[in-house]
Amino acid sequence: MKILTCPVNGPRNITEFVWGGEVKPMPNAATATDREWTDYLFMEPNTAGEIYEWWLHAPTNTWFIARRDTRSDAVLETMTADAYFSRTSERQV
């Protein structure tokens, strides 16, 4: 992967981006136990395969989401965070 396509700014060099890690469901901060909260903060699925992950286009401060295969390094699609969460609202994320 050398070019990543930002859903807002189009295809840009990978050096312009910062990786944000796998998308994890955030527990409700008001009701979560300490254990749930530390699990969310520190534990990682670290999936070998297709994942949804956060990326930042640093020059424009744009956070978005990519679907990538962590074994082949192939980016399968990128989308805005809004698009991802409206698509997965029933998926408990």
Place this chain on the structure above:
Amino acid sequence: MPFALLRYGLANGHPDAPHMRPRPELKQSYDVVVIGAGGHGLAIAYNLAAKHGITDVCVLDKGWLAGGNTARNTTIIRANYLTPEGVRFYKEAVDLWRGLSGELEINLMYSERGHFTLAHTDAALRTARWRAEVNKHLGVNSEVIGPGDIKRICPTLNVSEDVRYPILGALYHPPGAIARHDGVAWGYAKEAVKRGVEIHPQTAVTGIMVENGRAIGVETDRGTIRAGKIVQAVAGSSSLVAQMAGFQLPIRTIPLQACVSEPVKPILDQIIVSGSLHVYISQSARGEMVMGGATDPYGLYSTRSTLDFKESLMAHMLELFPFMGELKVLRQWAGMADMTPDFSPVMGLTPIENFYIDAGWGTWGFKATPVCGVRMAECIATNRQPELLRPFALDRFHAFDLVGEKGAASVGH
């Protein structure tokens, strides 16, 4: 030349190395199953047999002996970390390294070179002073020196101010060393097998059998094995194996790349590291310049190499050592590193009874091989977290008790 050596060299038959023999049949059960036949796994097996009399041990690996990060690191050994917990742990490692060739009866080519962590900014110099004080307090030989002394000890290094990042000083750690990494695994394997341990390469673990919160065996592609105790030492794949046992780890698998130059005559005695420039270099006994940099910018289960890595590495390397412009890169490779949020390992007990973990070794695993072998074997034999490993327990993340180890390789300061 002694005649015995000449006769041995010219002889037709040589005895097989016991640890290189074809894999034996798997038994149905073992007292301890070690997953991962790298330096760490083999060191644990050796110490279980040699120090605790537990010889009914088998070491499984889906690949081959020491084919993972044991073969892919840049072999640097040092104890000049930042946190007291880290310094104490790695100091015991260095003490063990010094006697290891004798203990394992194999020449590990352990070579103390002197280790320099260069500082190019005031912030880095401040961290260097901090590390030197913590080190000295715990009996580790480290001091901060200026560019003049650096040049005197390492004349090939370019300390001029006419570069992008001039060198302001360095943390100098005389005991810093390199060793022959494959030899470490072979030595542990040889001595473990001699004491009854079985090594099974090309035997992939496909599942961990857990009953009522206790691990009772492993499923492999060669059949099922019952086990009294199980330990995983599988850098890069730690999360996948832990998930077989039913728990998650605070680890992201990120590639770490390295390369060597063509071999040249000895020109660099020391080990030179720069946390700010994300580079480290030493010259191997073969004459190759062994170079590495920062981990890749995102997670990946792959050992591919990239041009980006070499471009950024060489840009800095040429400023430090202008003569390197004459050298060609001979080999390049990558290892899959277990990166933890606090740059410290995860060792010891797990939420699953009789299941132990040796993971989270990011960019700092090779140097810890001997101490990890001793302390993890103690942990398994006694079923208690040894005092030295207490700060590195998995449950530290649930208590917000992290060990922020900014002395780890390729961590910016």
